[in-house]
Amino acid sequence: MDGDGLFRADGVTKVYPNGVRANDAISLHVALGEVYGLLGPNGAGKTTLVKQVIGLLKPTSGRITLGARDLVADPAGARQLCSYLPQAQVPIDSFRAREAIVLCGRVRGGGRAEVERRADELIEALDLGQWRDKRGIGLSGGVKRLVGFAMVTVCPGRLVILDEPTNDVDPLRRRLLWEQVRRLGDRGVAVLLVTHNVLEAEKAVDRLAVIDNGRLVAEGTPSAMKAHDRGYLRLQLMIAPGRGAPALPPFAHRSTLVGRNLMTVIARQDAAVGISWAEAAIAAGAAEEYALSATSLEDAYIELTGVNSSDDGADGDGDGGGYGGSSSDGGGPDDLEG
Ligand SMILES: Nc1ncnc2c1ncn2[C@@H]1O[C@H](COP(=O)(O)OP(=O)(O)O)[C@@H](O)[C@H]1O
Ligand SMILES: [Mg+2]
Numbered sequence: 001m002d003g004d005g006l007f008r009a010d011g012v013t014k015v016y017p018n019g020v021r022a023n024d025a026i027s028l029h030v031a032l033g034e035v036y037g038l039l040g041p042n043g044a045g046k047t048t049l050v051k052q053v054i055g056l057l058k059p060t061s062g063r064i065t066l067g068a069r070d071l072v073a074d075p076a077g078a079r080q081l082c083s084y085l086p087q088a089q090v091p092i093d094s095f096r097a098r099e100a101i102v103l104c105g106r107v108r109g110g111g112r113a114e115v116e117r118r119a120d121e122l123i124e125a126l127d128l129g130q131w132r133d134k135r136g137i138g139l140s141g142g143v144k145r146l147v148g149f150a151m152v153t154v155c156p157g158r159l160v161i162l163d164e165p166t167n168d169v170d171p172l173r174r175r176l177l178w179e180q181v182r183r184l185g186d187r188g189v190a191v192l193l194v195t196h197n198v199l200e201a202e203k204a205v206d207r208l209a210v211i212d213n214g215r216l217v218a219e220g221t222p223s224a225m226k227a228h229d230r231g232y233l234r235l236q237l238m239i240a241p242g243r244g245a246p247a248l249p250p251f252a253h254r255s256t257l258v259g260r261n262l263m264t265v266i267a268r269q270d271a272a273v274g275i276s277w278a279e280a281a282i283a284a285g286a287a288e289e290y291a292l293s294a295t296s297l298e299d300a301y302i303e304l305t306g307v308n309s310s311d312d313g314a315d316g317d318g319d320g321g322g323y324g325g326s327s328s329d330g331g332g333p334d335d336l337e338g
Helices: 046-053 076-081 099-106 114-124 141-153 171-186 200-206 222-227 270-285 298-306
Strands: 007-015 021-030 036-040 061-066 082-085 157-164 190-193 207-212 215-220 230-240 251-257 262-267 287-294
Touching: 021 046, 021 061, 021 215, 021 222, 036 046, 036 171, 046 157, 046 190, 076 082, 076 171, 076 251, 082 171, 099 114, 099 141, 114 171, 114 270, 141 157, 141 171, 141 262, 190 200, 200 298, 207 222, 207 262, 207 298, 215 222, 215 298, 222 298, 230 270, 230 298, 251 298, 262 270, 262 298, 270 287
Parallel strands: 036 190, 036 207, 082 157, 157 190
Antiparallel strands: 007 021, 007 061, 207 215, 230 262, 230 287, 251 262
């Protein structure tokens, strides 16, 4: 690695005035061309970290650099080198979608013809054609999100930071968006992708870090993070309506309850007894069905953070802010340690 263009956070710590230690000695690096996922439950400290990268917040201690540039010492330079899609919606109410995208590219210094070509390419790739000349005020949250993505990537800096880019976006266009995220990496841009959706991120990232309580608790490629779970299987049980979760068998290593879906992780050699246990629960009317499968990145994530990431509801209730990450808390045998 030549180190040129490498994005690097070294021991970044942020303590807010109210005493909350939102980042605690976080170190990571992202190479040009790499898509790097920053995963973690609500309140983990992800947004705090990216706000320091683009100079919106000053670290309490630690260094943030891009190549030879010190982004903390030079916040204006940071904003020029980085493109940032904030977690909150971009305010484009009085602009038409294509107009807003083109304007952003021009403000960043792109030539008119190139910016217009790229704007049209993004509108096509994200399937936004029907809203091209509609004003922001009339757009749904998900469409605004996609327009925001196009605005920050029409003329991208060397580091593109996307904070929860798929919020409120419908499943079909989410897929289109992930393709464009991958495309950014292929174009030699470093991408820092913040999300709490592990399953989606797994397909888009080269490497990822899991942040919990302000600390980086794991880092690696998706397959390396899963390797930790080699030798284990996921046994899922759909609990019958109106019935409580059945007592966990002694061989369950850990479990999470999301709605009626009880997810347990068991050792491979316990597969047969696991199936017997699940079938007995069905025979007793306590459960409706079960599935036995390989563990996923999601299982590794649950073990690291104790939070299930996937229940944010692709159908979206449109609040754009809160997440269902803790909807399984309070009652129910979630997070039983084996
Ligand atoms: N401006 C602020 N002042 C004080 N505490 C804050 C502020 N912003 C965020 N926090 C707290 O810092 C922690 C991390 O928040 P945040 O970085 O937004 O997490 P994430 O993006 O992972 O959900 C949370 O406990 C949050 O309540
Ligand atoms: Mg956040």
